[in-house]
Amino acid sequence: MSMAGETTERAPATNESPLALTRRARRINRVLAEIYPDAHCELDFGSAFQLLCSVVLSAQTTDVRVNLTTPALFARYPAAEDMAAADPVELEQLIKPTGFYRNKAKSLLGLAAAVCDRFGGEVPRTLEELITLPGVGRKTANVVLGNAFGVPGITVDTHFGRLARRFGWTRQEDPVKVESEVGALFPRAEWTMLSHRLIFHGRRVCHSRRPACGACPVAPLCPSRGIGEQDLVKAEALLRPASAREAALLAAARKAVS
Incomplete structure (x- = not known):
């Protein structure tokens, strides 16, 4: 965005x-x-979790690019619990087209873990x-x-x-x-x-x-x-x-x- x-x-x-x-x-x-x-x-x-992830991915890229990337991402990790347990390398590859993928992968993993640990996955x-x-x-x-x-x-x-x-x-x-x-x-x-x-x-x-x-x-x-x-x-x-x-x-x- x-x-x-x-x-x-x-x-x-x-x-x-x-x-x-x-x-x-x-x-x-x-x-x-x-x-x-x-x-x-x-x-x-x-x-809401998918929107949260999409906003993170939208940094320094376009919404169009994010929308082309997230179907595969959310098919693999549809909820916070799934993403919190993701393999970092696999996650990086899925979001690579959005740019800055290593930092974004770290952000998504930290975000998913916090949502799970502190808010019961919601x-x-x-x-x-x-x-x-x-x-x-x-x-x-x-x-x-x-x-x-x-x-x-x-x-x-x-x-x-x-x-x-x-x-x-x-x-x-x-x-x-x-x-x-x-x-x-x-x-x-x-x-x-x-x-x-x-x-x-x-x-x-x-x-x-x-x-x-x-x-x-x-x-x-x-x-x-x-x-x-x-x-x-x-x-x-x-x-x-x-x-x-x-x-x-x-x-x-x-x-x-x-």
Whole structure:
């Protein structure tokens, strides 16, 4: 879920009142909800433990690569008890395509052992307990809480942090501070879907190095709209919709605000 080569930008100063900022933030969220009605976690999983493992494997690689790797992994080790007893060499070979496989294998083995030893083989359902597991921080914990257990959480990955700053929702770089400041702008029930929408938009439109501002439906609401490609045709060439339906929804939303 993370990306290498993410650049740091100075977040724009919006000089808005707290009320105006909240209203603009929620308008952006509504537009993104129209564009990405099916926004979801793009990691495939069949249980909370499998999602936890997939998030670990997603470091420094793509969700697509992880999803190509995990079917064989989870067929061999479907639950924490199975993985805790895995042969390290065999585990390394199964996850090798995701990169950094030796370190990731150590992380998975330690994680599985902790889940078994301290939680009876069941992934805990609170953030406080999840972050006590080896290698699990707030981002990973919120992914599991929101997508495996239905507990609202904000997932501050590189996409989310980048867009939150570009939108002027926060000027913070620290993920915990970003989570706190952005969370204050939205009802708690929206947190998980907000995370999915920003991550979708970051992957498809608001890219790190060359955002497609000229083709972005939320550009009129974005204080950073001048940093990317402004020409409509060139901006459209930068879009990476995942389907024809998504492309049509992007185009319709852009026309609605133009």
